[in-house]
Structure formats: C-alpha cells, structure tokens
Amino acid sequence: MSNPAGLISAVTYCDPKAALAWLEAAFGFDLMFLIEGEDASVAHAEMSHGASRVMIGGEWSPAHASPASIGGKTTQTIHIYIEDDVDAHCQKAAAAGAEIVEPPTTQFYGARTYRCRDLEGHLWTVSANVETVSIEEMEKRSGLKIAVAKT
Amino acid sequence: MSSRILVSLRIAAPPEVVFDAFVDDIAVWWRPNGLFAFTPRSPGVMAFEGGRLVERLPNGKVFEVGVVSVWERGARLVFGWRQAAFTPDMNTEVEVRFEPVGEQTRVTVEHRGWDSVPAPHVARHGFPNTVFLARHGEWWRNLLAGLAARANSVHLGAGDEGQS
Numbered sequence: 355m356s357n358p359a360g361l362i363s364a365v366t367y368c369d370p371k372a373a374l375a376w377l378e379a380a381f382g383f384d385l386m387f388l389i390e391g392e393d394a395s396v397a398h399a400e401m402s403h404g405a406s407r408v409m410i411g412g413e414w415s416p417a418h419a420s421p422a423s424i425g426g427k428t429t430q431t432i433h434i435y436i437e438d439d440v441d442a443h444c445q446k447a448a449a450a451g452a453e454i455v456e457p458p459t460t461q462f463y464g465a466r467t468y469r470c471r472d473l474e475g476h477l478w479t480v481s482a483n484v485e486t487v488s489i490e491e492m493e494k495r496s497g498l499k500i501a502v503a504k505t
Numbered sequence: 506m507s508s509r510i511l512v513s514l515r516i517a518a519p520p521e522v523v524f525d526a527f528v529d530d531i532a533v534w535w536r537p538n539g540l541f542a543f544t545p546r547s548p549g550v551m552a553f554e555g556g557r558l559v560e561r562l563p564n565g566k567v568f569e570v571g572v573v574s575v576w577e578r579g580a581r582l583v584f585g586w587r588q589a590a591f592t593p594d595m596n597t598e599v600e601v602r603f604e605p606v607g608e609q610t611r612v613t614v615e616h617r618g619w620d621s622v623p624a625p626h627v628a629r630h631g632f633p634n635t636v637f638l639a640r641h642g643e644w645w646r647n648l649l650a651g652l653a654a655r656a657n658s659v660h661l662g663a664g665d666e667g668q669s
Contacts, residue, residue, distance in 0.1 A: 384611060387646065388511035389638045392620060397635040398642075402515075 362400075363432055364409035366418045367474050370396040373410050376473045377401055380450035381434060381443075381480075383408070403434060421475030431469075431477040440466040440482045447480075462495040463487055509617035510638050512645040516610050516653045518660035520603040521579040523610045526656040527601065528553045528582065534651035538644045540630060544568050544589040558584050571599075579603055586616065588628050595621045612652070614645050 367373040374396070377383045383401040391397045399410040413419055421428045436443060441458045448454055452470040455477065460466045464485035470478055489500050516523050526534070537548030549562040551570075558570040571585025582601040597618035604611045619638065622628055629637050 384513055384515065385511065386513045387642060388509075389635060389642055390507055390509045390511075391635050391638075392508050394507040398639055 362407050362409055363430070364411055365432065365476060366411055366413055366420050368413060368420045368422050369474075370399060370410050370412045372473065374399055374401065376450060377408075377410070380447040380452050380472065381478070382446070408432065421471075426471075426475045428475065428477055431479060433479045433481060436480060436482050438482065440468060440480060440484075443480050444468045444470070452478075460484060463492050507617075508619040508634060508638060509615060510619075510642040510645060511613065511615050512642055512649055513611060513613040514646075514649045514653060515606060516612055516656050517608070518610060518656040519579075519608075520605050520610045522660050523612055523652070523656045524579045524582070524603050526659055527612075527652060530655050530659070531558075534648070534655040536644075536647050536651050538647075541628070541641060541644060542588075543570055558586075571596075575600075590627050591622065595626070597621065610656075612649065614649065616641070616645065 365373075374385055374388070378385060378401070381403065383403050385399065386402045386407070387398065387400040389397040389399070396410070396412060400407050401410060411418070413423065444454060444458050447470055451473060454468060454470050456467075456469040458466055458468040464483060464487035465481045466484045467479055467481040470480075472478060487495075489502060492498070493500050518526075531551045531553060535551045542548065543560050544562060546562045546564055546566075547560060547568075549560040549568070552559055552561060553573065556576075557572045560568045560570060562568060568589060569587075571587060573582070573584045575581050575583035580603055582603075584599055586597045586599050587595065597616060600615045600617070602611075602613045602615075604613070619634075624634065632640065
C-alpha cells in the first residue's frame with residue numbers, strides 16, 4: 355500500500371507496547387498496524403487519529419530516546435486537532451494518567467487547547483476550534499502583528 | 506504465538522455489512538500477492554464454503570487455506586491459514602474482529618502463528634522475520650482497503666459495482 359505525500363511523526367518510547375495501550379485509552383487513537391517480532395516485541399506500529407497517523411517505536415538506535423531516558427527533555431511536540439469537546443478530552447487523558455501541564459484554555463486565535471505529558475513524558479497539545487476570529491481581532495486581543503500568506 | 510501481524514481500519518458501514526462483504530464477497534475484494542501465493546498455480550478465486558476458506562485454482566482443483574473455527578456474524582471470524590508448501594506442523598491463524606464505532610466498523614485482522622514457519626522455509630523468501638511480517642502486513646492493509654471499498658459500495662446500495 356503506497357503512502358500519500360504527507361508527514362508522519364514517529365514517537366519513541368522505552369516501552370512501546372505500553373504506549374500503544376495508553377494512547378488508545380487516553381486519546382482514543384486506533385492501533386492500525388502492528389508487527390510483533392519473535393519475542394513479541396514491537397517491530398513496527400502505527401496508530402491513527404482521523405486521517406492522521408503516528409508511528410510508535412522503541413529506542414531502536416542511539417539517536418532515539420524517550421523523554422523518560424533523558425531527564426524529561428523532548429525536541430518536538432505533537433498537536434492533536436479534534437472536533438469534539440476539549441475539556442472532556444482532557445478529563446479522559448487525565449483519567450488515563452496524563453499529567454496536565456496546561457488546563458483547557460481558550461486562545462486568542464479562537465482555539466481551545468490543553469497540554470499534557472504522556473506516560474513517558476512526551477508533550478502533546480490538544481486543540482479544537484471554538485470561535486472564528488478575524489486577523490484584526492487576533493491582533494487586537496494579542497498585541498501581535500500577524501502576517502498570513504495569501505492562498 | 507508471537508510473531509504476529511495486526512492491521513486495523515475503520516470502514517463506513519455497519520458490522521454486519523462489513524462481515525458479509527468479508528465472507529460473501531471475498532472473490533470481489535481479494536487481491537492476490539505473488540510473493541505469498543497459496544499454491545504454485547495461484548491465483549485462483551477465493552471463497553468461504555463448507556466451513557472453510559478455499560482457493561479455487563484455474564485447473565479446477567480446490568485448495569483448502571484453512572478451516573473456520575469461529576463464525577460470529579458481525580463480530581468475529583477465525584480461520585486457519587496454510588500455504589501448500591507448509592508441512593503438517595506448520596499452521597497460522599487469522600482472527601478478524603468487527604467492532605462498531607459510532608456509525609462505522611473498526612475491522613481488525615490479527616494474523617498469528619508465524620513462529621511455526623521456520624526462517625529458512627521457502628514461504629519466508631529468505632526475509633528476516635520483521636521484514637517478512639511487514640511485507641505480509643502491507644498485503645493485509647491492501648486487502649482491507651479492498652474490503653472497505655466493497656463494503657462501502659454495498660452499504661451505499663451499489664452492490665453490483667466493482668464486480669468484474
């Protein structure tokens with residue numbers, strides 16, 4: 355099956371099998387592809403959220419580390435865009451053990467977001483549009499000068 | 506029973522429709538894979554009949570892929586999976602689950618038991634284990650894409666489209 359042009363993030367965990375179960379419980383991701391090796395280890399795994407995917411893997415090379423292995427540091431964060439209630443999503447994630455870093459907050463640009471750390475310390479931002487805000491209104495609310503490319 | 510493949514896809518049709526498309530229309534959505542052919546004379550026409558999955562070969566012979574051990578319409582299907590080159594002690598098993606998710610069905614295929622087929626066996630083509638499983642898994646993804654197209658077509662009332 356060929357993959358369409360686009361981006362997929364691969365997220366590294368010490369225990370990828372635990373991550374698969376956690377991400378399903380906390381965020382409602384679907385496990386869509388799993389290859390288990392002879393010792394039942396995760397050789398390859400993909401989870402889906404709507405039309406998007408993430409790969410879930412172990413620390414398979416010296417260049418790949420979970421935040422849990424390097425003092426909680428991470429060099430990327432993943433954003434989940436949903437069409438449902440952000441507050442309910444946050445409650446579900448918290449119930450699954452997510453550390454809520456920033457509770458649900460309505461942003462000046464019309465999105466409601468929250469941020470959390472997962473079971474090994476990855477940062478995730480969850481966002482839903484709750485208001486359509488004009489560029490002028492965004493500038494007024496934030497005090498920022500906003501440039502948007504014309505499409 | 507380690508060394509397993511799991512493939513899952515959401516299909517916009519009810520579980521019973523997806524289940525029926527899986528078993529009744531397998532000849533329509535099945536996409537043969539030359540690398541993992543059941544017999545040297547494959548591909549034939551796939552069918553669930555008499556409590557088993559078979560391939561009807563072009564020479565008229567019928568190859569039994571496996572016996573169905575669980576048939577729960579709209580919920581679960583389990584059947585054996587053997588290639589002609591397997592020895593009697595080699596056998597793999599496929600479990601298909603159909604779970605309602607809102608108005609969709611999450612169909613999950615779990616193909617397990619590949620440990621029973623030793624690494625040097627011809628069925629593995631000399632691939633390292635994970636490469637073999639990944640290639641086979643890609644085939645299952647293709648198969649589920651075909652099943653989705655068929656189930657969607659049936660659900661939308663265009664059941665005869667896609668027949669060739």
